Amino acid sequence: MWEIWQGIIAAARLLVTLDADLVEITLRSLQVTLTAVAIGSAIALPLGAWLAVQRFRWRRAVIATLNALMGLPPVVVGLVVYLLLSRSGPFGALGLIFTPTAMIIAQVIIVVPLIASIAHQAIRELWSDYHDLLLSLGASKRQRIATLIWDARRALLTAGLAGFGRAIGEVGAIMIVGGNIDHATRVLTTAIALETSKGDFALALGLGFVLIGLALLVNYAIHALSRTEREGRW
Amino acid sequence: MRPILTAALMLLAWAGLAQAQEKVVRLAVTTSFHNSGLAEVLLPEIRRDLGLTVQLLVVGTGQALRLGQAGDVDAVLVHSRAAEEEFVAQGWGTHRREIMYNDFVLIGPEDDPAGVAGAAGAAEALQRIATAGAPFVSRGDDSGTHRRERALWQAAGIDPLHASGRWYREAGAGMGAALNIAAGMGAYVLSDRATWLNFGHKDGLRILFEGDPALFNQYAFIPVNPERHGHVKADLVAALEAWLTSEKGQRLIGVYEIDGQKLFVPNAAQEGSDG
Numbered sequence: 073m074w075e076i077w078q079g080i081i082a083a084a085r086l087l088v089t090l091d092a093d094l095v096e097i098t099l100r101s102l103q104v105t106l107t108a109v110a111i112g113s114a115i116a117l118p119l120g121a122w123l124a125v126q127r128f129r130w131r132r133a134v135i136a137t138l139n140a141l142m143g144l145p146p147v148v149v150g151l152v153v154y155l156l157l158s159r160s161g162p163f164g165a166l167g168l169i170f171t172p173t174a175m176i177i178a179q180v181i182i183v184v185p186l187i188a189s190i191a192h193q194a195i196r197e198l199w200s201d202y203h204d205l206l207l208s209l210g211a212s213k214r215q216r217i218a219t220l221i222w223d224a225r226r227a228l229l230t231a232g233l234a235g236f237g238r239a240i241g242e243v244g245a246i247m248i249v250g251g252n253i254d255h256a257t258r259v260l261t262t263a264i265a266l267e268t269s270k271g272d273f274a275l276a277l278g279l280g281f282v283l284i285g286l287a288l289l290v291n292y293a294i295h296a297l298s299r300t301e302r303e304g305r306w
Numbered sequence: 307m308r309p310i311l312t313a314a315l316m317l318l319a320w321a322g323l324a325q326a327q328e329k330v331v332r333l334a335v336t337t338s339f340h341n342s343g344l345a346e347v348l349l350p351e352i353r354r355d356l357g358l359t360v361q362l363l364v365v366g367t368g369q370a371l372r373l374g375q376a377g378d379v380d381a382v383l384v385h386s387r388a389a390e391e392e393f394v395a396q397g398w399g400t401h402r403r404e405i406m407y408n409d410f411v412l413i414g415p416e417d418d419p420a421g422v423a424g425a426a427g428a429a430e431a432l433q434r435i436a437t438a439g440a441p442f443v444s445r446g447d448d449s450g451t452h453r454r455e456r457a458l459w460q461a462a463g464i465d466p467l468h469a470s471g472r473w474y475r476e477a478g479a480g481m482g483a484a485l486n487i488a489a490g491m492g493a494y495v496l497s498d499r500a501t502w503l504n505f506g507h508k509d510g511l512r513i514l515f516e517g518d519p520a521l522f523n524q525y526a527f528i529p530v531n532p533e534r535h536g537h538v539k540a541d542l543v544a545a546l547e548a549w550l551t552s553e554k555g556q557r558l559i560g561v562y563e564i565d566g567q568k569l570f571v572p573n574a575a576q577e578g579s580d581g
Contacts, residue, residue, distance in 0.1 A: 158376045158377075158378050159376055159377035159378050159535060159537065160375075160376040160377055160378075161376075164377070167537070169378050170332065170361070170363065170378065251361075251363045252363075252364065253332075253361040253362060253363060254361075254362065255359075255361075256361050266364075268482075268483070268486070269337070269341070269479075269480050269481075269482030269483045269486070270341055270482050270504070270505065270506060271482055271485065271486060271505045271506035271507030271508075272506045272507075273506070273507060
Protein backbone atom coordinates (compact mmCIF):
# COMPACT_ATOMS: atom_id res chain seq x y z
CA MET A 73 0.00 0.00 0.00
CA TRP A 74 2.84 2.34 0.94
CA GLU A 75 4.37 1.83 -2.51
CA ILE A 76 1.20 3.05 -4.19
CA TRP A 77 1.41 6.30 -2.21
CA GLN A 78 5.04 6.63 -3.19
CA GLY A 79 3.95 6.11 -6.79
CA ILE A 80 1.41 8.92 -6.56
CA ILE A 81 4.05 11.17 -5.02
CA ALA A 82 6.53 10.23 -7.77
CA ALA A 83 3.92 10.98 -10.44
CA ALA A 84 3.16 14.35 -8.86
CA ARG A 85 6.85 15.22 -8.66
CA LEU A 86 7.43 14.26 -12.31
CA LEU A 87 4.48 16.39 -13.40
CA VAL A 88 5.20 19.42 -11.24
CA THR A 89 8.85 19.62 -12.30
CA LEU A 90 7.89 18.82 -15.90
CA ASP A 91 10.76 16.33 -16.01
CA ALA A 92 12.46 16.59 -19.42
CA ASP A 93 12.76 12.81 -19.89
CA LEU A 94 9.13 12.36 -18.93
CA VAL A 95 7.97 14.96 -21.45
CA GLU A 96 10.08 13.30 -24.14
CA ILE A 97 8.82 9.76 -23.63
CA THR A 98 5.24 10.95 -23.18
CA LEU A 99 5.36 12.80 -26.49
CA ARG A 100 6.89 9.75 -28.14
CA SER A 101 4.14 7.52 -26.73
CA LEU A 102 1.56 9.89 -28.17
CA GLN A 103 3.37 10.20 -31.49
CA VAL A 104 3.67 6.44 -32.01
CA THR A 105 0.18 5.56 -30.88
CA LEU A 106 -1.69 8.43 -32.55
CA THR A 107 0.08 7.71 -35.83
CA ALA A 108 -0.70 4.01 -35.53
CA VAL A 109 -4.36 4.70 -34.74
CA ALA A 110 -4.66 7.20 -37.62
CA ILE A 111 -3.16 4.78 -40.15
CA GLY A 112 -5.05 1.88 -38.58
CA SER A 113 -8.36 3.79 -38.85
CA ALA A 114 -7.69 4.72 -42.46
CA ILE A 115 -7.42 0.99 -43.19
CA ALA A 116 -9.95 -0.41 -40.73
CA LEU A 117 -12.93 1.93 -41.11
CA PRO A 118 -13.40 1.38 -44.86
CA LEU A 119 -12.71 -2.31 -44.30
CA GLY A 120 -15.40 -2.54 -41.61
CA ALA A 121 -17.88 -0.64 -43.79
CA TRP A 122 -17.07 -2.72 -46.84
CA LEU A 123 -17.65 -5.93 -44.87
CA ALA A 124 -21.04 -4.58 -43.79
CA VAL A 125 -22.32 -3.76 -47.27
CA GLN A 126 -20.59 -6.35 -49.41
CA ARG A 127 -21.96 -9.87 -49.72
CA PHE A 128 -19.45 -12.52 -50.73
CA ARG A 129 -18.87 -16.17 -50.14
CA TRP A 130 -16.37 -16.13 -47.26
CA ARG A 131 -17.81 -13.05 -45.56
CA ARG A 132 -18.83 -14.82 -42.38
CA ALA A 133 -15.42 -16.47 -42.06
CA VAL A 134 -13.61 -13.20 -42.71
CA ILE A 135 -15.65 -11.43 -40.03
CA ALA A 136 -15.11 -14.23 -37.52
CA THR A 137 -11.38 -14.14 -38.25
CA LEU A 138 -11.28 -10.39 -37.82
CA ASN A 139 -13.10 -10.71 -34.49
CA ALA A 140 -10.67 -13.38 -33.34
CA LEU A 141 -7.70 -11.22 -34.31
CA MET A 142 -8.89 -8.57 -31.84
CA GLY A 143 -7.07 -10.75 -29.33
CA LEU A 144 -3.88 -10.92 -31.39
CA PRO A 145 -1.02 -11.31 -28.89
CA PRO A 146 1.15 -8.17 -29.19
CA VAL A 147 4.33 -10.05 -28.35
CA VAL A 148 3.80 -12.36 -31.35
CA VAL A 149 3.10 -9.38 -33.59
CA GLY A 150 6.30 -7.83 -32.27
CA LEU A 151 8.33 -10.92 -33.02
CA VAL A 152 6.97 -11.28 -36.56
CA VAL A 153 7.51 -7.58 -37.32
CA TYR A 154 11.02 -7.85 -35.87
CA LEU A 155 11.84 -10.80 -38.14
CA LEU A 156 10.48 -8.91 -41.16
CA LEU A 157 12.31 -5.64 -40.41
CA SER A 158 15.53 -7.12 -39.02
CA ARG A 159 18.62 -6.43 -41.10
CA SER A 160 18.60 -10.11 -41.97
CA GLY A 161 14.87 -10.07 -42.76
CA PRO A 162 13.12 -9.37 -46.08
CA PHE A 163 12.72 -5.63 -45.36
CA GLY A 164 16.05 -5.24 -43.58
CA ALA A 165 17.48 -2.91 -46.19
CA LEU A 166 14.99 -0.22 -45.13
CA GLY A 167 16.84 0.07 -41.83
CA LEU A 168 13.59 0.45 -39.88
CA ILE A 169 14.32 -1.89 -36.99
CA PHE A 170 14.57 -0.16 -33.58
CA THR A 171 12.95 3.05 -34.84
CA PRO A 172 9.60 4.66 -33.96
CA THR A 173 8.43 3.73 -37.47
CA ALA A 174 8.85 0.03 -36.66
CA MET A 175 6.81 0.54 -33.50
CA ILE A 176 4.07 2.25 -35.52
CA ILE A 177 3.97 -0.65 -37.99
CA ALA A 178 3.56 -3.18 -35.17
CA GLN A 179 0.82 -1.14 -33.53
CA VAL A 180 -1.07 -0.70 -36.79
CA ILE A 181 -1.23 -4.50 -37.10
CA ILE A 182 -2.46 -4.75 -33.52
CA VAL A 183 -5.22 -2.12 -33.79
CA VAL A 184 -6.61 -2.79 -37.28
CA PRO A 185 -8.64 -5.92 -36.36
CA LEU A 186 -10.02 -4.21 -33.25
CA ILE A 187 -11.07 -1.01 -35.02
CA ALA A 188 -12.42 -2.89 -38.03
CA SER A 189 -14.48 -5.27 -35.88
CA ILE A 190 -16.10 -2.50 -33.86
CA ALA A 191 -16.62 -0.40 -37.00
CA HIS A 192 -18.22 -3.34 -38.78
CA GLN A 193 -20.60 -3.93 -35.89
CA ALA A 194 -21.69 -0.29 -35.77
CA ILE A 195 -22.05 0.10 -39.52
CA ARG A 196 -23.93 -3.15 -39.93
CA GLU A 197 -26.72 -1.83 -37.71
CA LEU A 198 -26.81 1.48 -39.52
CA TRP A 199 -26.82 -0.31 -42.87
CA SER A 200 -30.02 -2.15 -41.97
CA ASP A 201 -31.64 1.28 -41.41
CA TYR A 202 -30.18 2.83 -44.56
CA HIS A 203 -30.31 -0.12 -46.92
CA ASP A 204 -33.55 0.71 -48.75
CA LEU A 205 -32.92 4.43 -48.80
CA LEU A 206 -29.42 4.21 -50.27
CA LEU A 207 -30.45 1.61 -52.83
CA SER A 208 -33.48 3.65 -53.93
CA LEU A 209 -31.23 6.69 -54.36
CA GLY A 210 -29.03 4.59 -56.61
CA ALA A 211 -25.91 5.22 -54.54
CA SER A 212 -22.75 3.53 -55.78
CA LYS A 213 -20.88 1.18 -53.44
CA ARG A 214 -18.28 3.85 -52.76
CA GLN A 215 -21.00 6.39 -51.95
CA ARG A 216 -22.76 3.91 -49.69
CA ILE A 217 -19.57 3.24 -47.72
CA ALA A 218 -18.79 6.95 -47.47
CA THR A 219 -22.33 7.77 -46.25
CA LEU A 220 -22.31 4.99 -43.71
CA ILE A 221 -18.89 5.97 -42.33
CA TRP A 222 -19.93 9.59 -42.05
CA ASP A 223 -23.27 8.89 -40.38
CA ALA A 224 -21.75 6.33 -38.01
CA ARG A 225 -18.92 8.68 -37.06
CA ARG A 226 -19.75 8.76 -33.36
CA ALA A 227 -19.66 4.98 -33.08
CA LEU A 228 -16.52 4.90 -35.21
CA LEU A 229 -14.93 7.35 -32.81
CA THR A 230 -15.43 4.73 -30.12
CA ALA A 231 -13.73 2.22 -32.40
CA GLY A 232 -10.77 4.56 -32.83
CA LEU A 233 -10.56 5.22 -29.08
CA ALA A 234 -10.64 1.48 -28.40
CA GLY A 235 -7.69 1.15 -30.77
CA PHE A 236 -5.93 4.00 -29.00
CA GLY A 237 -6.54 2.34 -25.65
CA ARG A 238 -5.09 -0.94 -26.82
CA ALA A 239 -2.04 0.66 -28.42
CA ILE A 240 -1.08 3.24 -25.77
CA GLY A 241 -0.84 0.61 -23.03
CA GLU A 242 0.89 -1.99 -25.15
CA VAL A 243 4.41 -3.06 -24.26
CA GLY A 244 5.09 -6.53 -25.72
CA ALA A 245 5.40 -5.60 -29.37
CA ILE A 246 7.09 -2.22 -29.10
CA MET A 247 9.67 -3.59 -26.68
CA ILE A 248 10.80 -6.08 -29.34
CA VAL A 249 10.66 -3.88 -32.45
CA GLY A 250 11.61 -0.62 -30.73
CA GLY A 251 14.23 -1.95 -28.34
CA ASN A 252 13.43 0.59 -25.59
CA ILE A 253 16.43 2.76 -26.57
CA ASP A 254 16.80 5.86 -24.42
CA HIS A 255 16.14 9.08 -26.37
CA ALA A 256 15.19 7.07 -29.47
CA THR A 257 12.44 4.53 -28.92
CA ARG A 258 11.65 4.64 -25.21
CA VAL A 259 7.97 5.22 -24.49
CA LEU A 260 5.93 5.23 -21.29
CA THR A 261 5.14 1.52 -21.21
CA THR A 262 8.68 0.34 -21.90
CA ALA A 263 10.01 2.84 -19.36
CA ILE A 264 7.62 1.36 -16.78
CA ALA A 265 8.89 -2.15 -17.55
CA LEU A 266 12.49 -0.92 -17.23
CA GLU A 267 11.97 0.85 -13.89
CA THR A 268 10.14 -2.20 -12.53
CA SER A 269 13.11 -4.37 -13.49
CA LYS A 270 15.39 -1.97 -11.61
CA GLY A 271 13.21 -2.38 -8.53
CA ASP A 272 12.25 1.31 -8.59
CA PHE A 273 8.56 0.66 -8.07
CA ALA A 274 7.73 4.25 -7.10
CA LEU A 275 9.02 5.70 -10.36
CA ALA A 276 7.45 2.84 -12.37
CA LEU A 277 4.10 3.47 -10.74
CA GLY A 278 4.50 7.23 -11.17
CA LEU A 279 4.99 6.71 -14.90
CA GLY A 280 1.98 4.39 -14.83
CA PHE A 281 -0.21 7.12 -13.37
CA VAL A 282 1.05 9.53 -16.02
CA LEU A 283 0.09 6.97 -18.69
CA ILE A 284 -3.41 6.57 -17.27
CA GLY A 285 -3.76 10.34 -17.05
CA LEU A 286 -2.67 10.67 -20.66
CA ALA A 287 -5.27 8.15 -21.82
CA LEU A 288 -7.98 10.03 -19.91
CA LEU A 289 -6.83 13.35 -21.34
CA VAL A 290 -6.89 12.12 -24.94
CA ASN A 291 -10.36 10.66 -24.49
CA TYR A 292 -11.73 13.82 -22.87
CA ALA A 293 -10.16 15.97 -25.58
CA ILE A 294 -11.65 13.93 -28.39
CA HIS A 295 -15.08 13.86 -26.80
CA ALA A 296 -14.97 17.60 -26.24
CA LEU A 297 -13.82 18.32 -29.80
CA SER A 298 -16.39 16.07 -31.42
CA ARG A 299 -19.17 17.32 -29.13
CA THR A 300 -20.53 13.89 -28.27
CA GLU A 301 -23.61 13.62 -26.09
CA ARG A 302 -24.60 17.13 -27.11
CA GLU A 303 -26.71 17.18 -30.20
CA GLY A 304 -29.37 14.72 -31.30
CA ARG A 305 -28.54 11.12 -32.04
CA TRP A 306 -25.42 11.65 -34.10
CA MET B 307 -10.47 9.68 -45.10
CA ARG B 308 -8.04 12.00 -46.83
CA PRO B 309 -7.38 14.35 -43.85
CA ILE B 310 -6.70 11.31 -41.65
CA LEU B 311 -4.24 9.92 -44.18
CA THR B 312 -2.50 13.26 -44.56
CA ALA B 313 -2.18 13.56 -40.81
CA ALA B 314 -0.81 10.02 -40.62
CA LEU B 315 1.77 10.70 -43.29
CA MET B 316 2.85 13.88 -41.56
CA LEU B 317 3.25 12.05 -38.27
CA LEU B 318 5.25 9.36 -40.05
CA ALA B 319 7.52 11.98 -41.59
CA TRP B 320 8.01 13.47 -38.13
CA ALA B 321 8.96 10.02 -36.86
CA GLY B 322 11.48 9.76 -39.66
CA LEU B 323 12.98 13.17 -38.97
CA ALA B 324 13.46 12.40 -35.30
CA GLN B 325 15.98 9.69 -36.19
CA ALA B 326 17.91 11.62 -38.81
CA GLN B 327 20.90 12.18 -36.55
CA GLU B 328 24.28 11.41 -38.09
CA LYS B 329 26.68 9.68 -35.72
CA VAL B 330 24.79 6.89 -34.02
CA VAL B 331 26.06 3.48 -32.97
CA ARG B 332 23.79 0.70 -31.76
CA LEU B 333 25.27 -1.39 -28.99
CA ALA B 334 23.55 -4.44 -27.52
CA VAL B 335 24.40 -4.71 -23.84
CA THR B 336 23.37 -7.16 -21.17
CA THR B 337 20.73 -6.29 -18.62
CA SER B 338 23.29 -6.73 -15.86
CA PHE B 339 25.57 -4.09 -17.39
CA HIS B 340 22.71 -1.66 -17.91
CA ASN B 341 21.19 -2.16 -14.47
CA SER B 342 24.54 -1.24 -12.92
CA GLY B 343 23.99 2.38 -14.00
CA LEU B 344 27.51 2.69 -15.43
CA ALA B 345 26.10 3.54 -18.85
CA GLU B 346 24.64 6.75 -17.48
CA VAL B 347 28.16 7.86 -16.60
CA LEU B 348 29.93 6.67 -19.75
CA LEU B 349 27.47 7.66 -22.49
CA PRO B 350 27.47 11.43 -21.84
CA GLU B 351 31.30 11.36 -21.79
CA ILE B 352 31.39 9.44 -25.07
CA ARG B 353 29.03 11.95 -26.60
CA ARG B 354 31.21 14.82 -25.40
CA ASP B 355 34.53 13.30 -26.52
CA LEU B 356 33.52 11.64 -29.78
CA GLY B 357 30.27 13.40 -30.70
CA LEU B 358 28.85 9.91 -30.86
CA THR B 359 25.42 8.82 -29.67
CA VAL B 360 25.43 5.25 -28.41
CA GLN B 361 21.98 3.66 -28.54
CA LEU B 362 21.77 0.84 -26.03
CA LEU B 363 19.65 -2.25 -26.58
CA VAL B 364 19.33 -3.90 -23.23
CA VAL B 365 18.86 -7.65 -23.64
CA GLY B 366 20.33 -10.92 -22.37
CA THR B 367 23.66 -12.13 -23.74
CA GLY B 368 21.92 -14.75 -25.86
CA GLN B 369 19.68 -12.20 -27.54
CA ALA B 370 22.51 -9.66 -27.81
CA LEU B 371 24.53 -12.13 -29.86
CA ARG B 372 21.48 -12.90 -31.99
CA LEU B 373 21.03 -9.18 -32.69
CA GLY B 374 24.69 -8.98 -33.69
CA GLN B 375 24.32 -12.01 -35.93
CA ALA B 376 21.31 -10.42 -37.63
CA GLY B 377 23.22 -7.16 -38.09
CA ASP B 378 20.66 -5.21 -36.08
CA VAL B 379 23.36 -3.74 -33.85
CA ASP B 380 26.86 -2.49 -34.63
CA ALA B 381 28.58 -4.09 -31.64
CA VAL B 382 27.83 -6.06 -28.48
CA LEU B 383 29.08 -5.79 -24.89
CA VAL B 384 28.38 -9.10 -23.17
CA HIS B 385 29.71 -11.52 -20.57
CA SER B 386 29.70 -15.14 -21.61
CA ARG B 387 33.12 -16.11 -22.86
CA ALA B 388 32.35 -19.41 -24.57
CA ALA B 389 29.44 -17.92 -26.51
CA GLU B 390 31.53 -14.86 -27.43
CA GLU B 391 34.40 -16.94 -28.77
CA GLU B 392 31.98 -19.00 -30.84
CA PHE B 393 30.42 -15.77 -32.18
CA VAL B 394 33.82 -14.54 -33.32
CA ALA B 395 34.89 -17.96 -34.62
CA GLN B 396 31.80 -18.14 -36.81
CA GLY B 397 32.74 -14.80 -38.31
CA TRP B 398 29.87 -12.73 -36.92
CA GLY B 399 32.22 -10.56 -34.89
CA THR B 400 35.66 -9.27 -35.88
CA HIS B 401 37.35 -9.81 -32.52
CA ARG B 402 36.73 -9.96 -28.79
CA ARG B 403 38.15 -7.20 -26.60
CA GLU B 404 38.02 -7.52 -22.82
CA ILE B 405 36.90 -4.30 -21.14
CA MET B 406 36.30 -4.91 -17.45
CA TYR B 407 35.13 -7.44 -14.90
CA ASN B 408 33.14 -7.75 -11.76
CA ASP B 409 31.79 -10.79 -9.99
CA PHE B 410 28.64 -12.74 -9.32
CA VAL B 411 27.19 -13.03 -5.84
CA LEU B 412 24.73 -15.49 -4.38
CA ILE B 413 21.75 -13.62 -2.94
CA GLY B 414 19.23 -15.12 -0.58
CA PRO B 415 16.81 -14.46 2.29
CA GLU B 416 18.41 -12.97 5.40
CA ASP B 417 17.67 -16.02 7.57
CA ASP B 418 19.51 -18.25 5.03
CA PRO B 419 17.44 -21.46 5.42
CA ALA B 420 19.90 -23.56 3.39
CA GLY B 421 22.92 -22.24 5.30
CA VAL B 422 24.96 -21.24 2.24
CA ALA B 423 26.78 -18.47 4.11
CA GLY B 424 29.30 -20.90 5.56
CA ALA B 425 29.98 -22.80 2.34
CA ALA B 426 33.60 -23.30 1.26
CA GLY B 427 32.89 -22.65 -2.43
CA ALA B 428 30.18 -21.80 -4.93
CA ALA B 429 29.63 -25.48 -5.74
CA GLU B 430 29.10 -26.34 -2.10
CA ALA B 431 26.72 -23.40 -1.66
CA LEU B 432 24.55 -24.67 -4.51
CA GLN B 433 24.68 -28.23 -3.14
CA ARG B 434 23.36 -26.94 0.18
CA ILE B 435 20.46 -25.20 -1.60
CA ALA B 436 19.61 -28.38 -3.48
CA THR B 437 19.83 -30.53 -0.35
CA ALA B 438 17.59 -28.18 1.58
CA GLY B 439 15.22 -27.88 -1.39
CA ALA B 440 15.17 -24.13 -0.78
CA PRO B 441 13.57 -22.08 -3.56
CA PHE B 442 16.08 -20.84 -6.16
CA VAL B 443 15.19 -18.39 -8.93
CA SER B 444 17.00 -18.97 -12.21
CA ARG B 445 17.12 -16.30 -14.91
CA GLY B 446 16.11 -18.96 -17.43
CA ASP B 447 16.70 -16.58 -20.35
CA ASP B 448 19.98 -17.83 -21.80
CA SER B 449 21.74 -14.69 -20.62
CA GLY B 450 25.37 -14.59 -19.51
CA THR B 451 24.30 -14.85 -15.88
CA HIS B 452 22.06 -17.80 -16.69
CA ARG B 453 24.86 -19.59 -18.53
CA ARG B 454 27.17 -19.05 -15.59
CA GLU B 455 24.55 -20.35 -13.21
CA ARG B 456 24.12 -23.52 -15.28
CA ALA B 457 27.87 -24.00 -15.35
CA LEU B 458 27.98 -23.66 -11.56
CA TRP B 459 25.25 -26.27 -11.12
CA GLN B 460 27.19 -28.56 -13.41
CA ALA B 461 30.34 -28.02 -11.35
CA ALA B 462 28.31 -28.87 -8.26
CA GLY B 463 27.22 -32.13 -9.88
CA ILE B 464 23.53 -31.27 -9.76
CA ASP B 465 20.97 -31.12 -12.54
CA PRO B 466 18.46 -28.62 -11.16
CA LEU B 467 16.09 -29.17 -14.08
CA HIS B 468 14.82 -32.27 -12.25
CA ALA B 469 13.44 -29.87 -9.66
CA SER B 470 12.09 -27.42 -12.22
CA GLY B 471 8.75 -26.07 -11.03
CA ARG B 472 9.44 -27.23 -7.47
CA TRP B 473 12.35 -25.50 -5.72
CA TYR B 474 14.14 -24.60 -8.96
CA ARG B 475 12.16 -21.79 -10.59
CA GLU B 476 13.06 -20.50 -14.04
CA ALA B 477 11.81 -16.96 -14.37
CA GLY B 478 12.69 -16.28 -18.00
CA ALA B 479 13.38 -12.69 -16.99
CA GLY B 480 16.07 -10.03 -16.77
CA MET B 481 18.29 -9.65 -13.71
CA GLY B 482 16.16 -7.02 -12.01
CA ALA B 483 12.95 -8.93 -12.62
CA ALA B 484 14.55 -12.11 -11.28
CA LEU B 485 15.60 -10.23 -8.12
CA ASN B 486 12.03 -8.96 -7.73
CA ILE B 487 10.76 -12.52 -7.98
CA ALA B 488 13.34 -13.79 -5.49
CA ALA B 489 12.35 -11.02 -3.06
CA GLY B 490 8.72 -12.01 -3.45
CA MET B 491 9.35 -15.71 -2.82
CA GLY B 492 12.18 -15.49 -0.30
CA ALA B 493 14.32 -17.41 -2.78
CA TYR B 494 18.02 -17.69 -3.57
CA VAL B 495 19.27 -16.15 -6.81
CA LEU B 496 22.59 -15.63 -8.58
CA SER B 497 23.19 -11.99 -9.51
CA ASP B 498 26.03 -9.90 -10.79
CA ARG B 499 27.24 -7.54 -8.08
CA ALA B 500 26.54 -4.36 -10.06
CA THR B 501 22.85 -5.03 -10.55
CA TRP B 502 22.48 -6.07 -6.94
CA LEU B 503 24.06 -2.89 -5.61
CA ASN B 504 21.93 -0.72 -7.86
CA PHE B 505 18.73 -2.64 -7.18
CA GLY B 506 16.05 -0.67 -5.36
CA HIS B 507 13.87 -3.38 -3.85
CA LYS B 508 16.17 -5.58 -1.73
CA ASP B 509 13.34 -6.42 0.68
CA GLY B 510 14.73 -9.09 3.00
CA LEU B 511 17.46 -10.28 0.62
CA ARG B 512 21.21 -9.98 1.12
CA ILE B 513 24.50 -11.31 -0.21
CA LEU B 514 25.09 -14.71 1.37
CA PHE B 515 28.03 -16.01 -0.61
CA GLU B 516 30.76 -14.29 -2.61
CA GLY B 517 34.45 -14.36 -3.42
CA ASP B 518 34.89 -17.74 -5.16
CA PRO B 519 37.05 -17.38 -8.33
CA ALA B 520 34.35 -19.39 -10.13
CA LEU B 521 32.17 -16.27 -9.78
CA PHE B 522 34.49 -14.02 -11.83
CA ASN B 523 32.50 -12.12 -14.50
CA GLN B 524 34.37 -10.75 -17.53
CA TYR B 525 32.74 -8.26 -19.92
CA ALA B 526 33.94 -8.09 -23.52
CA PHE B 527 33.24 -5.83 -26.48
CA ILE B 528 32.75 -7.41 -29.91
CA PRO B 529 32.30 -5.35 -33.10
CA VAL B 530 29.92 -6.92 -35.63
CA ASN B 531 31.80 -8.02 -38.72
CA PRO B 532 31.34 -5.49 -41.57
CA GLU B 533 32.13 -8.24 -44.07
CA ARG B 534 28.92 -9.98 -43.03
CA HIS B 535 26.86 -6.81 -42.65
CA GLY B 536 28.02 -3.99 -44.86
CA HIS B 537 25.83 -1.40 -43.13
CA VAL B 538 27.48 -1.61 -39.70
CA LYS B 539 29.41 1.50 -38.78
CA ALA B 540 32.80 -0.12 -38.36
CA ASP B 541 34.75 3.15 -38.05
CA LEU B 542 32.45 4.53 -35.33
CA VAL B 543 32.57 1.20 -33.52
CA ALA B 544 36.39 1.28 -33.66
CA ALA B 545 36.31 4.78 -32.16
CA LEU B 546 34.00 3.55 -29.41
CA GLU B 547 36.25 0.58 -28.66
CA ALA B 548 39.28 2.86 -28.53
CA TRP B 549 37.47 5.14 -26.10
CA LEU B 550 36.35 2.30 -23.81
CA THR B 551 39.88 0.91 -23.65
CA SER B 552 41.52 4.33 -23.41
CA GLU B 553 43.06 5.58 -20.21
CA LYS B 554 40.08 7.86 -19.62
CA GLY B 555 37.42 5.25 -20.33
CA GLN B 556 39.14 2.69 -18.13
CA ARG B 557 39.55 5.22 -15.33
CA LEU B 558 35.84 6.16 -15.41
CA ILE B 559 34.89 2.47 -15.25
CA GLY B 560 37.28 1.94 -12.34
CA VAL B 561 36.06 4.82 -10.19
CA TYR B 562 32.33 4.13 -10.65
CA GLU B 563 30.82 3.22 -7.34
CA ILE B 564 27.47 2.84 -5.60
CA ASP B 565 27.16 3.32 -1.82
CA GLY B 566 30.95 3.49 -1.57
CA GLN B 567 31.45 0.14 -3.34
CA LYS B 568 33.38 -0.15 -6.59
CA LEU B 569 31.42 -2.11 -9.19
CA PHE B 570 33.81 -2.89 -12.01
CA VAL B 571 37.51 -3.46 -12.39
CA PRO B 572 38.78 -2.25 -15.79
CA ASN B 573 41.14 -4.72 -17.44
CA ALA B 574 41.37 -3.85 -21.14
CA ALA B 575 44.63 -5.02 -22.63
CA GLN B 576 46.22 -2.55 -25.02
CA GLU B 577 46.18 -3.04 -28.79
CA GLY B 578 47.35 -6.30 -30.33
CA SER B 579 46.13 -8.69 -27.68
CA ASP B 580 42.67 -9.53 -28.93
CA GLY B 581 41.33 -12.52 -27.05
